[in-house]
Amino acid sequence: MSGATRAAAAPRLYDRTTELAAVAELSARAAAGGGGVLLVAGGPGLGRTALLDRAVLDAPLRAHRVAAPSGNRVPWSGVRALLAALAPTPSAARAALRVARGPDGVAGALTALRAGEPLLLGVDDHHLWDAHSRAALAAAWRAGSGPWAWVVSLAGHHRPPEVPGARLLRLAPLGREGAAALLDEVCRSPLKPAVRARLVDEAAGHPGVLTAMAARLSAAQLAGETDLPATVADDEVLRQVYQGLLDSLPAECGRVLTLVAVAGEAGPGAGDDAGADDPAGGPARPPSSRSGARPVGADAVLAVARTARTSPEALDRLVTDGLLRGPREALRFEDPLLRRAVLGAVAPARRRDLRALFTPPRDAGVPCGPARTSAPRDPGPRGSALDRGAGHRADRLRPADEVRALPGVVRGRAELARGLAGMADGPVADAHQVLLLAASLLREDAPEEAADARFLAMEAAWSAGDADACATALAAGDGPGAATGPGVARGGGDGAERDFRDGMRAALAVRLHEAREPLARVVARDGVSDEPRLLLRAGAAALVLGDAASAVRVHSRALAAVRAEGRTALLPRVLEHLSYAELRAGRHERAAAHAREGLRAAHLTGQRNSAAHQHAVLALAASVAGDTRAVAEHAGRALVTARPHGLAQATTLAEWSLARAELGGGLAAHAAARLAPLVGAGPRSGHFALRMLAVPCFVEAACAAGRRSDARAAAEEFAVWADLGLDPQAPAQLARCRALLAGTEDSARWYGEAVRHHAGCGNDFERARTLLAYGKWLRRRRRPVEARAPLSDALVTFERASAGVWADQARAELRATGGAVGGTGPVGAAGELTPQQQRIAGLVADGATNREIADRLSLSPRTVDHHLRNVFARLGVRSRVELSGVLSRAARDGYGGVR
Template sequence: MSGATHTAGPRLYDRAAELAAVARLSAGVTAGRGGVLFVTGSPGEGRTALLSRAAHDFPGTAHRVAAPHHRGPWSAARALFAALAPTPAAGRRALRVARGEGGLARAVAALVAGETAVLICLDDLHLWDAHSRAALAAAWQESGGRPDRTGWLVSAARHHRLPEVPGAATVRLGRLTAAGARALLDDLCPLVAAAGPVGERLLDEAAGHPGVLTATVRRLTPPQLTGALPLPRPAVDDSVLVEVYGGLLARLPAASRRLLGTVAVVALAGRTGSGGTGSAAAAVGGDGGSAATRARGRNAPAEPLEGLVADGLLCRRGGGAVGFDDPFLGRAALASARTPWREGPRVPGPPGDPASPAPLGPAADGSDPADRTAVGQAPPADRTAVGAALARGAGHRADRLGPPAGVRGLSPLARGRAQLVRGLAALAGGPVMHAHEALLQAAELLRGRAPVEASDARFLAMEAAWAGGDVAACLTALDGGEEVRGLERDFAEGLSAALTVRLDEARTALTRVVEGDGGTDDPRLLLRAGSAALVIGDTAAAARIHARALVRARAEHRTALLPHALEQLAYAELRAGRYGRAAGTAREGLRTAESTGQYNVAAHQHAVLALVASVEGDGPAVAEHAGRALATAGPHGLVQAATLAEWALARDELGRGLAAQAAARLVPLVRPGPRGGHFALRMLVVPCFVEAAVAAGRVVEARAAAGEYAAWAALGVDGPARAQSARCRALLAEGEAPAYWFREAVRHHDGSGNDFERARTLLAYGAWLRRRRRPGDARGPLRDALVTFERAAAEGWAAHARSELRATGGASGGAAGPGAPRELTPQQQRIVRLVARGATNQEVADHLCLSPRTVDHHLRGVFARLGIRSRVELPGVVDGWDAAARPAAR
């Protein structure tokens, strides 16, 4: 929703979801359930305004507590008790209780005992002292799940590590949409409307940041707003950013301020990272000293550095580096560093600045200092434009760099890095072919000037084209990277060979890449090695290498790279037939992707979850996850995610006996050419299409697809392909020939490692034997299939196998008794256990990445299957399950 959302109190923009979360907290408090809601965001994004609005709207008593300027031990707790206590003496007594055995929870409870409903709004938790934060966390954890009429609404910096609180929810503020920013601009100029070009430039430079936009507009005169006088260049200058971020910077200790300024100078002068955020990074040694500090012959103390990382002002990167995720913060720190603080010496500014004692030495990438074009070591035009480009890398209006004159004034290196940022933003959450074009342009501009970045840009352009299903664009991105050497050259040449169906060449080159994965700990290179393993059909190696890449990304705190690593690992597990692992990885990947704004990755994870749900026979989950994947895949051109989602829907339809509907859905996916499915998935979908088409009577189409699939399976690029090809031939054969092809399929399955596909073949074989009036022969394959489906939690397929087995007159197993967990799908079992622990439908939905409506649908099914009436009975059901499982465990 765009524009303003308000009924009373402070006016907010694009905050409908956040206000809904606050309303849920308020309703819980008035009902006696209490609760904790965290609100995170960058300075100026409206955390304080949201707290003000919540306090204004709360029907009971609301208290607002800001972080004190002094950060000594227990200083924030003192401020809290001063706000809650009727007298100073009562506040001092509460502090003594909080510091003693009573704890903060008891101290707060005593102060608000006379109130029926209390909302405590705590602002800037990241600026609270460690003692107070620890006491608060202990109080929240102690009161979690107990009846309480006290609610806590807590704001913190975006990257501050929040405490683990049972039942707590978190909302993350972000930049405004174009419509929301326009509504804010209109309200900021009620008397003098900003002229068209003026407004566009203000919105562009502010990059959707409400605080920056507000501060910028307030500094302009009416003639400037109407266009009668020119705007400053840039309109969002250093003074604006210091105004927005200065309060946060001013609260820091002097040593931390100096270190932050030093990192800003070096980080924004280094090369733009290609891990997915577009933020710069400054190398930090094991002693905690920054590159800039070591260049001056001093060591930066580790304690201020760790404090800045802990407070979320800096974030760790790969290779022992730190950097800024928020480019505006980096520019504000740079501007503040050039302004002398009373407490300490100045930090060097850019070359040419009379206050700068000496240049910092050669650039990190070896380029000539005269060509440095990042913020802090560039000419003024470059510094302004690159800073604006980095700001737009957060995802708002990433399609424009700035005024044409500013663009023409940039050096090729600066333009290349700005294009790299633009491409990364589109790759994360925009049309992927737009990302492809921007990244190719970045690679050309960076060629010969920043070879490593040029290589990364080309590979990222290939990833964008791959997600978009464009083979020609993939080949274009892989061609022309002469700076690439070693295993990266093998990867590029091998992938090009695979895309042009030169499979022997592809296998030779990509096998070297897979075998060479031990030569690097760089998670980006490991991800490429895992992708190479998938292309040559080695799913086990792909899962192993991608798991290693994930471990390295976590160890190096590569937050922006984590969603991509989880995406690749989930897909590798899916291809290997390990559906439970794929689902767990995809759920984690979905959460990290959404929290970092990588919505294209989130769409792919939804598609993986839809496929897993189709295996489990969970129709509502298939529809929900596939719908979410397609909602993003359509406008962003994510052909790979769309193909996976449609495949999941068809598999679900086939499992429910809707063969004609499934076949109609799969026809476009197996069709070659630009209007078909994804080029890397087309053959994988064929066995499902053949099964659906045969059942629907579309035998001619099924036969043509099976013939093409047989030729592809003979190439040996997919482990289960030979087995599935034999299954297709069995489904199409007549007379007694299917028996031979089913046995051939089972023989090939035994060496392919995908137990689920083997079970599907056994189910089809057993069903054919039963229809041939050979029930005794059918029972063996059907029992084997049933056991495999049950182990894989594929309840829908297991139910089909049980039905076929009963039709032969054999025992089909089934539930162990009334209310046994086997009567429910795995998703329903997870929901039951969460609800039994007291989770609401919304909390279950957040935990499992579903909608509350889907959770409600599952619960109704659970009640019907278990013969119970309400969720109150679920704890007893779960206790019965656990009790029944204990003897077996012993």
């Protein structure tokens, strides 16, 4: 059947066999009642829209292609256009839009318009659709309901939407045969073989460039009767292909792209047409085969960009989006034709001026860049270290005195960039020292940046677990000239930094009476800012004060600010801080959700240290859920980076999560042995800010393992710490520790006190652990009737927190008292599975393998395995046979929808 938006003529495609086969497979799946999502990514002119047109024309079912509306920033404009293409009347489209904006979403709207009808829906230029429409479509795709084949095109440098089971295809340039065949189709007259070969070489397989070149040549040129231009794919041709992409970039990103393109021109004396002729004097070579661009150092670009008030995040965004590739010392364009298009858009005079910023004078080895200075001549290598993209390796490329001749602010900014790189992916102790050096170099001329460097130095030391180094970084702000100047006043004033410095130093020295007031002022003042760096500072202050709720609020505000400003390089760090604050607040599932997002952002931006922190948070959250496999996986990945890079905080969290999983699984001796060094003193101890937080877990494990003297010593130290008031949970946990250690007469009193304290601190998981311990104690004292109430309460709380292994313990204890577990057991839980989990569980119970389930539901086997592990944990079963029995009982007991 034909849809209203089919293309009028069938576009012929070349070298797209894989893509067309994927579309045909998806169409057949939809026609059979299935469905799925196929994502097609590619750069400008590579044929995304042509592929969608071909898919619509070839589809054996009703098919539509819907492009991004011209007013793409109008909320819901994309969904409105999609529904208008499907609706028989405008009124029906308006009614469907109301459904789409409600709880039923786009899937409900499509069902209302085309109930049960298979459809192929082409969503063109998904990255240009408005945010509301993109979110609504993603929700519909993740739900996976309906016989709909979605073929979605998006720009290659944009991050594809996250859809479980979706297939992603990236369009590649055409091969020589495909490119030649396309030329023969689009040319108005026959081609001479030599001309065809020349055009294929210049276009490097790019369909859009091939088509634009063919359109600009005359019949005589195509036939070889008159000469071709020196460069057929000239600025005008490239502008036709790439102008839309360049116009869509933020202004700062466009400026940085221009700087990278200019800095990469071959040789300091390169002219505007550098590389156009063969060095041997022969005919011009195709641009795509020339090595005209050299790699560019990020530090050199950032040094020049700062003079134009361009944010460093613009460069990070270009790298994250994939427009630039390579290590920091050798950036290059992913698409060489895009580089030429960028250069072609720069006026020759402007291009020469920019090149001069990256090129030293011919008669001296004087460093050049955003600020020039006088220096003696030097016979060493020409060009500054920054120009060479070496940055932190300047001392190896030129004599040390020439490096010192650079202006302090230039050196300071280079060291600041180097320190940030070290914090992202390197030993954090080294980054701490580099950032201290940056702070000293920036102190006079850039006090606001110096303050940032000091805060980052403290953060690096904090990650390393070095309290003395934290104090050193804070002390670097003392003395005249610290944190002054107009920039600092705008950023919160010298008073804000002084409060943070004084409060943190007092807290590190355990003088809490001195720390509370200045740190509270930091939270109150910086916590309402719109500047992420100030919000991070306020969040850190809130955590030190033990105010986890304020820390979550402030870091959530920082996350919103970072997302609004598109600061992709800062996103992993903010998510890391937010997820840790949520752990402290007992919000484990939310912490895991933010850590997963932070992990993706860290991988995209190459920040392995942040990824290690996110893995550690995910491991600790998984230890609450009792998913031992996830705990081992995330903890192992965290430790791979954390140990060599000295990330004491991530190491402590990872080890703690392994111990808690062992304790939950009944391996108390293993858990106690793992935690003992973390909670003790000495070189093997855990992170100074986490050591006391892990003590209650150690006491529980040590008591169960018969190490009561070790548990008592740790509890005594914990009691001193709890009196400081740094953690609202500490009084309840201390009472639980005393109950575990007390004699028979006193334990009940201590358990009662622990429960009373828990009522005011809000961490349901810790409260449930106390109730479980109390119920166990009562049952072992042959008081089963009294034990049932705390055990039932613990069971319900564990189930609400998805703490599967802990719920199993509570359920077993409750059964041992003779109490009924009711609908909260596996049978009751079966009715609470998500629709996708119910489908997978039902197919498993029917005997299907993971591969068969994946094929039937258009998912990957890995996604099926993930859902199945969650089903096993939720139902408390350990095998497919047990799962089948649970579902059979659930169906018999009236929990519908699970088969």
